[in-house]
Amino acid sequence: MTEAVLYDYWRSSAAYRVRIALHLKGIAYRTVPLDLVEGDQRGSDYLARNPQGLVPALEIDGHFLTQSLAIIDHLDARHKAPPMVPADPAERSAVLAKALVIAADIHPINNLRVLNYLRGTLGLDDEAVGTWYRHWIAEGFTALEQGAPDCGLFGGAEPDLVDVCLVPQMTNARRFDMPLDMFPRLVRIDAALRLLPAYVAAAPEAAKPSAAKP
Template sequence: MMTLYGYFRSSTSYRTRIAMNLKQLDYDYIAVNLAKDEQLEAVFQSINPQGLVPVVQINDLWLYQSPAILEWLEEVYPEHPLLPKDAAGRMQVRALSAMIGCDIHPLNNRRILQYLRNELSVDEDQVMAWCHRWMSEGFDALEKRLAQDKTRGKFCYGDSPTFADCYLIPQVSSAERFKVDLSAYPNIVAIDAHCRTLKAFADADPMVQPDAPNA
């Protein structure tokens, strides 16, 4: 049995939940309340000194960093693949994932926003402007890349969900939470709408997690 340490609103936990659901894996869930800084307490620091979620435990094996976790899942559980069979396709999916996971998400991560608020005394309007700037810039490029691919179906790549969709849907959720105008991104919005109709994505939604408010 796997155990996933995560937080309902964490985008990295969200993408990991999606991948595990798509691969139809059973797992226990242990919530780490980032809003109460439980990730900084000694108990969790002994699990992951970096103080980040998600962490996945399988017996005495501990997995860290969602990109590495998704790659591990793909290698160990090849059924319901989340990467294309061909090298060019795998490159495309990894590139789309990196556009989100490396160039959009980190800049609106809670740690960054808390630093802006608490250490640099940036007011909330400026924090929101920061989020809008980097999310919009990233979505601009991603939308163009998706529009260029005339062969894809209802997902980021091809006709089935991949890593890229695992990354995209949590980022759209964050954008909605920060009230980013998504009207300029019809491909992104369509992919998000379609994915949310699938059980694996719906079951991973932050608001249906055990640690979500009113869950």
């Protein structure tokens, strides 16, 4: 099998999810960094392969894959351990529902292009943008907190897809000064996950190119 290639931005939470999944499953890869702030993702060569111009993208098994959850689904189909979703249909649906609270409800309206639109086109200042950001995190985290286990991870003994999505979103929450006192279960799970080697290896500080801006 040829080496997997991840088109990555170190601060992208969607790319962070894929890095976590790759490390959990022990899949070797090399990174092609794209600086979203500098607009690398709008280059003609990349757009020819990924017309959305978003990260992450993963070149693996002769395929060029986009969208983080679709990429993780491919990895899960090809590399079973550890499983990202249960085999039981009802349990699988429940895990997907929780993961999508982050990947479909919180993240898409808080990503860089949306924040740039709020600042640029709509003329909102940083305080207003921060208020927007924290509002949508609070809505999603409130629901996740209610569905979080009292002990262990969302996936039990091993991380599942919810755990893969949670840590990048918690990272974003802290970046935007989101108070987390109301979400003690999420804070506990996040702290436990960050100690795992796969999460340490996938963290933004590990993925950040040496020349990248802070």
